[in-house]
Amino acid sequence: MLIGIDVGGTYTDGVLFHGNSIIAAEKRPTDENDLKNTLLQVLDELLKAAGKAEIKRIVLSTTLVTNILATGKGERTALILLPGRSLPYSEYKICPETYFLKGSIDFRGKETESLDKAQLAQIINDIQLSGVKKLAIASKFCNRNAEHEIAVKKAVQEKCPEISVSISSEISSKLNFPRRAVSTYFTAMTIDKWNEFADEIEEAIKARGLQTEIHILKADGGTMPLQISRKRPCETVFSGPAASTMGGLALDQNEKNSVVVDIGGTTSDISLIISGQPLYASRGARIEDKFTHVNAFALRSIALGGDSLIWHDEDIIQIGPQRQGVAACFGGEHATVTDVFNYHLNLGIGNSEMSTASIEKLAGKAGMDSADLTANIVDMAVERLTRTIRDMFREWENEPAYKVWEVINKRKFHLDRIIGIGAAAKSIIPMVAERMQVDCLIHEYSPVANALGASVVRPTLAVDLHIDTQNNYYTVDPGGLKEELRKAGDWQLEDARQLARTHLDKVCRERGMEEYAAESSFYMEEQFNVIRGWSRSGKIFDLGLQVSPGFIKEYKGVEI
Amino acid sequence: MKPTGILFFPAFDWAISPTHPEREERLLYTRDQIFEEGIMDFPQIREYQPGLATAKDIARVHFCVPDIDTHITEAHLVSAGSALLMADAVMQGEVRNGFAIIRPPGHHAMTVTHGNRGFCNINNEAIMIEYLRKKYGVKRIAIIDTDVHHGDGTQEIYYNDPDVLFVSFHQDGRTLYPGSGFMDELGGPLAYGTTINIPLAPKTTDTGINYAIDNLILPMLEEFKPELIINSAGQDNHYSDPLANMAFSAKGYADLNKKLKPDIAVLEGGYSVETALPYINMALIMAMANIDYSNLREPDYVPSRFKESKRNLDYIKDMVEKQLNVFRKREEIIAENRQKAGDFHSYHRSIFYDTEYLHEDQRNELRMCPQCSGFRVINSSCQHHNGRLYKVSCISVPANACSQCQEQARRVYRDMSSYNHYDFVYLQDRLGDEYRSFDLQKDLEKVL
Ligand SMILES: [Zn+2]
Ligand SMILES: [Zn+2]
Numbered sequence A: 001m002l003i004g005i006d007v008g009g010t011y012t013d014g015v016l017f018h019g020n021s022i023i024a025a026e027k028r029p030t031d032e033n034d035l036k037n038t039l040l041q042v043l044d045e046l047l048k049a050a051g052k053a054e055i056k057r058i059v060l061s062t063t064l065v066t067n068i069l070a071t072g073k074g075e076r077t078a079l080i081l082l083p084g085r086s087l088p089y090s091e092y093k094i095c096p097e098t099y100f101l102k103g104s105i106d107f108r109g110k111e112t113e114s115l116d117k118a119q120l121a122q123i124i125n126d127i128q129l130s131g132v133k134k135l136a137i138a139s140k141f142c143n144r145n146a147e148h149e150i151a152v153k154k155a156v157q158e159k160c161p162e163i164s165v166s167i168s169s170e171i172s173s174k175l176n177f178p179r180r181a182v183s184t185y186f187t188a189m190t191i192d193k194w195n196e197f198a199d200e201i202e203e204a205i206k207a208r209g210l211q212t213e214i215h216i217l218k219a220d221g222g223t224m225p226l227q228i229s230r231k232r233p234c235e236t237v238f239s240g241p242a243a244s245t246m247g248g249l250a251l252d253q254n255e256k257n258s259v260v261v262d263i264g265g266t267t268s269d270i271s272l273i274i275s276g277q278p279l280y281a282s283r284g285a286r287i288e289d290k291f292t293h294v295n296a297f298a299l300r301s302i303a304l305g306g307d308s309l310i311w312h313d314e315d316i317i318q319i320g321p322q323r324q325g326v327a328a329c330f331g332g333e334h335a336t337v338t339d340v341f342n343y344h345l346n347l348g349i350g351n352s353e354m355s356t357a358s359i360e361k362l363a364g365k366a367g368m369d370s371a372d373l374t375a376n377i378v379d380m381a382v383e384r385l386t387r388t389i390r391d392m393f394r395e396w397e398n399e400p401a402y403k404v405w406e407v408i409n410k411r412k413f414h415l416d417r418i419i420g421i422g423a424a425a426k427s428i429i430p431m432v433a434e435r436m437q438v439d440c441l442i443h444e445y446s447p448v449a450n451a452l453g454a455s456v457v458r459p460t461l462a463v464d465l466h467i468d469t470q471n472n473y474y475t476v477d478p479g480g481l482k483e484e485l486r487k488a489g490d491w492q493l494e495d496a497r498q499l500a501r502t503h504l505d506k507v508c509r510e511r512g513m514e515e516y517a518a519e520s521s522f523y524m525e526e527q528f529n530v531i532r533g534w535s536r537s538g539k540i541f542d543l544g545l546q547v548s549p550g551f552i553k554e555y556k557g558v559e560i
Numbered sequence B: 001m002k003p004t005g006i007l008f009f010p011a012f013d014w015a016i017s018p019t020h021p022e023r024e025e026r027l028l029y030t031r032d033q034i035f036e037e038g039i040m041d042f043p044q045i046r047e048y049q050p051g052l053a054t055a056k057d058i059a060r061v062h063f064c065v066p067d068i069d070t071h072i073t074e075a076h077l078v079s080a081g082s083a084l085l086m087a088d089a090v091m092q093g094e095v096r097n098g099f100a101i102i103r104p105p106g107h108h109a110m111t112v113t114h115g116n117r118g119f120c121n122i123n124n125e126a127i128m129i130e131y132l133r134k135k136y137g138v139k140r141i142a143i144i145d146t147d148v149h150h151g152d153g154t155q156e157i158y159y160n161d162p163d164v165l166f167v168s169f170h171q172d173g174r175t176l177y178p179g180s181g182f183m184d185e186l187g188g189p190l191a192y193g194t195t196i197n198i199p200l201a202p203k204t205t206d207t208g209i210n211y212a213i214d215n216l217i218l219p220m221l222e223e224f225k226p227e228l229i230i231n232s233a234g235q236d237n238h239y240s241d242p243l244a245n246m247a248f249s250a251k252g253y254a255d256l257n258k259k260l261k262p263d264i265a266v267l268e269g270g271y272s273v274e275t276a277l278p279y280i281n282m283a284l285i286m287a288m289a290n291i292d293y294s295n296l297r298e299p300d301y302v303p304s305r306f307k308e309s310k311r312n313l314d315y316i317k318d319m320v321e322k323q324l325n326v327f328r329k330r331e332e333i334i335a336e337n338r339q340k341a342g343d344f345h346s347y348h349r350s351i352f353y354d355t356e357y358l359h360e361d362q363r364n365e366l367r368m369c370p371q372c373s374g375f376r377v378i379n380s381s382c383q384h385h386n387g388r389l390y391k392v393s394c395i396s397v398p399a400n401a402c403s404q405c406q407e408q409a410r411r412v413y414r415d416m417s418s419y420n421h422y423d424f425v426y427l428q429d430r431l432g433d434e435y436r437s438f439d440l441q442k443d444l445e446k447v448l
Helices: A035-050 A064-070 A117-130 A147-159 A177-207 A239-251 A337-345 A352-366 A370-397 A404-408 A425-436 A446-456 A493-510 B024-037 B055-059 B074-091 B124-136 B152-157 B206-224 B250-260 B277-288 B310-328 B330-340 B403-417
Strands: A002-007 A011-018 A021-029 A057-062 A077-082 A098-100 A111-113 A134-139 A164-167 A213-217 A223-225 A258-263 A268-274 A299-302 A308-313 A316-323 A417-421 A439-442 A461-468 A473-477 A481-484 A521-532 A535-547 B004-009 B045-048 B097-102 B141-145 B164-171 B195-200 B228-233 B264-267 B344-353 B358-367 B376-383 B389-397 B424-429 B434-439 B444-447
Touching: A002 A035, A002 A239, A002 A446, A011 A035, A011 A446, A021 A035, A021 A446, A035 A057, A035 A177, A057 A177, A057 A239, A057 A446, A064 A177, A077 A117, A077 A147, A077 A177, A098 A117, A117 A147, A134 A147, A134 A177, A147 A164, A164 A177, A177 A213, A177 B024, A213 A239, A239 A258, A239 A268, A239 A417, A239 A446, A258 A370, A258 A425, A268 A370, A299 A370, A308 A337, A308 A352, A316 A370, A337 A352, A337 A370, A337 A425, A352 A370, A370 A425, A404 B074, A417 A425, A417 A446, A425 A439, A425 A446, A461 A493, A473 A493, A493 A521, A493 A535, A521 B024, B004 B024, B004 B074, B004 B277, B024 B277, B045 B074, B055 B074, B055 B124, B074 B097, B074 B124, B074 B264, B097 B277, B124 B141, B124 B152, B124 B228, B124 B264, B141 B206, B152 B164, B164 B206, B195 B206, B195 B310, B206 B250, B206 B310, B228 B250, B250 B277, B264 B277, B310 B330, B389 B403, B403 B424, B403 B434
Parallel strands: A002 A057, A057 A213, A077 A098, A077 A134, A134 A164, A258 A417, A417 A439, B004 B045, B004 B097, B097 B264, B141 B164, B141 B228, B164 B195, B228 B264, B389 B424
Antiparallel strands: A002 A011, A011 A021, A213 A223, A258 A268, A268 A299, A308 A316, A461 A473, A461 A535, A473 A481, A521 A535, B344 B358, B358 B376, B376 B389, B424 B434, B434 B444
């Protein structure tokens, strides 16, 4: 049996899944001050339902790291940046305790300015005096040569063994120094608290006598073993929305273009699925207003949910964004979006009479006819969702392109269907689908699709490889390794692909996900001849190989 | 403040030939640099997706012989289209200014196109200017060509247009391709003084170029009052460029752009792909987006490395004074030219296409119109690689033409079309935004 638990901001959802159905589902309000406790309560309920059956895997999605960063409760962390001679230092507004160090590397991995040892000694001194215990280090182009970062880390650790150090080459090898610096800074800031949490979870599982794999859901919709997450806490941010998107996809897996709309209490989260694959945010997850290298789904949130309050200001009827309790049909005091749809479409949700009463009261105060009022609100809500969905298509269609064929074959989004999830989806989504003239899917599991998604998604992994045959090296991520090329002579694209596959296989073995290695595919393949003086003196390859988001092998879908 | 628009189109899948300098790798390190800097994430920057130019956009500027499809690859359509898209963003007020970092380049492409010249097939800036005129009614424009090579294509296209101020500084034509751009190339009789060339000695430094900018280019811009300033932004004046011999730096390029304040900059040449382009492109972006660039420099740059000689500076001072004088007297001279002119001004040109080794012969006839800058007839012949000799007649009506010129040009087009001497006859009617080509052999007319 499989367990998926999504610890969200308001509610924590969990499911026990087996075969093609949910055996048990559990929902509880999240205690923000004790996430672990909420999580374990849900887990215990699910375990009770499982009885003596074996639990093969538990996948957790949690807002712990997101919360630490959002509330500024991360540990005090200093940052050493080596930006080289380009932008003014004043542009790096990442961390209040930032130290700038001279030394630079270029895009070919060549050192263009050596480390300033005297300056480094001074910085280490200052950091030690400041009493900070966490340090992040980021150098420009460390993805081509991490020597400077490693040397600085070593110097710090020799002088101050009590300071724990994170370097950016171990976090990401993607271009974009500020994003890498931010990701490393956030990692250093949350790593201890995340490890505490991981320890507690491991202990709790042990205390319950379970022999089970524990995985953490990442923002990219895949899982990673708890052990691996200990070094990469930032990858757990935004895993809640990822769980929802994957849950929507789990309800009906196919190669279609879909939009997943998760209608919650006060917001709707919208994500796109293109030919069966969720769309990533092209700039990486934005945490606390800063771009990072965390791979996350492209997601739009709008302030419109089932509990959004309906109110009027003189002649104008408005929706939300505020919430004043649940819908009237569920015992709330005021008319909400759910009540409006309930009344307008005669859906028979909850206590329908209360929906009618709340709407008639509001209509009376506004001096409007109830039918007109609800028609009006339904139209507004559907229009806002439709517009947001269309905006997302347009944004995807207008992503920058760097090759001729990408421009000539300009992509166009043809929507096949809308998948509604979340409690209020049933009432709202069919009308959105009707307006957009596409199919819609609402499943009996829609209300707990997030936890379902968590329980059945497979691990993901991306390997980025950069090869420079003129300078005879390659760098590879994850790991931030730089190695000499063993194969001399002419490199062809296939040789480069082989090298990427070898690394992917190795990491898959380390993470116990060998069975998915064969399903990897290249998401980037770039090859350049290095021309010097009318002849070729080498080649540069940039390759990206990934096991993309999907479902574990034993998951064959749910009953429709 | 509004952001600066950046359109980065490196054409990673296009090269003139496998080992040609105009190759896929050209903007690779620039990509690495600007993406690693993360500057596209900055609120001061807005990144744009490439666009596609249409055949009509091209026909507004060029006579492609025998037709557009023969010379224009999809890469050219994207490169030119991207310049148009950047121009739209500026004109519609989405951005304060824009930089199109695009390839293939265009400033050596002339009105008549028989093939590739100086790595260029079609002129991105000219296509953009005619688009701006048509779509937004812009009239007066200044183009500052900051490529090390003389922008002979752009000069030829606007040689007779008094509403376009074309200024090019470049390495002296006696020492570098294309061998033109001398001080006495000053524009046609009715557009005298709105073409200004600043030929510079090899090894000219930041000091020399900045002197010309401060004392010639900026005063001219001040007096000409263009509605738009365009930087035809080559990057081959750099001290490390393998195809030229100047001593300009990335900081020099940043200073230049800070002073010029171009509304739109369009990348042209520059082949020091590893030691110059990444830094110059960053310098340009920072200058245009008003970001302090005092910390920026190339890894091998030492401020004291290049020093301007007094002799060269004296030469530049003298040239600046002469050219400014000519520019200031231009209206007088044009009036004189009009007085003494006949009905038509004719001249002969022979044009060499270095990339494809073609020789073109041209006879130009410009109507000396009392109302406008006059329509032009270009009779051109050139033997192509397929062995075929093309004889064509091209009739061009400028955007600011009077209706009399337009009517007369149409008549010439009809007359030529019935005269068996030519293989193709073309009419470029910018005033009516109508572009005709007539294939005499097939007796077939096409209209765009
Ligand atoms: Zn050039
Ligand atoms: Zn006229």
